[in-house]
Amino acid sequence: MRIEPIKLMPVGSRLTSDAVLPASGDKSFGQLLSDALNNVNELQNSANQASVDLAAGKLQDVSQVVIATEKASVALQLTMQVRNKIVDAYQEVMRMQV
Template sequence: MEINKITSTLTTPLLDKETPKNSPSEQNFGALLAEYLGKVNQANLQAEKLSQDLALGKNVELHQVMLATEQASLALQLTVQIRNKVIEAYQEVMRMQV
């Protein structure tokens, strides 16, 4: 019996794995971080714009506003958790005795 790899069919617009021009090993961490933060900021701006359009009575569906708001919220929570883990790892390295 052959065992196949489990692959996820769910994708998140903020975390889509687009093939970059450079391989992942060639991208530096700063550029990767800046790109991700830009996507998080864009999601927040889109959610805010949709909320304002809904409040102004424009032709916007409520479910679109809710989805955009939740995606922006989850992206921000993920960013905060990544920051916390990076700080925790840094503190752990600083506690190491040489």
């Protein structure tokens, strides 16, 4: 059984030749965060509107209001956890010694 040796190549050549470029339809990280925040905002607005409609007597089903409120609450909690992780990662990068 013959084992082929590892071929040496210059360090910079691999980085430039095999670079992966995002497709034209891919969104940037900032755009993904913006979309997620807009989604959370829409959930909050729909929960608020459901509460107002229930108080005004337009809705008779309390469970719809509770579900909308819980969806908004969970989405907001998730957003806060993502924010905390991003802040922690930023602080960790800032503590790195160069």
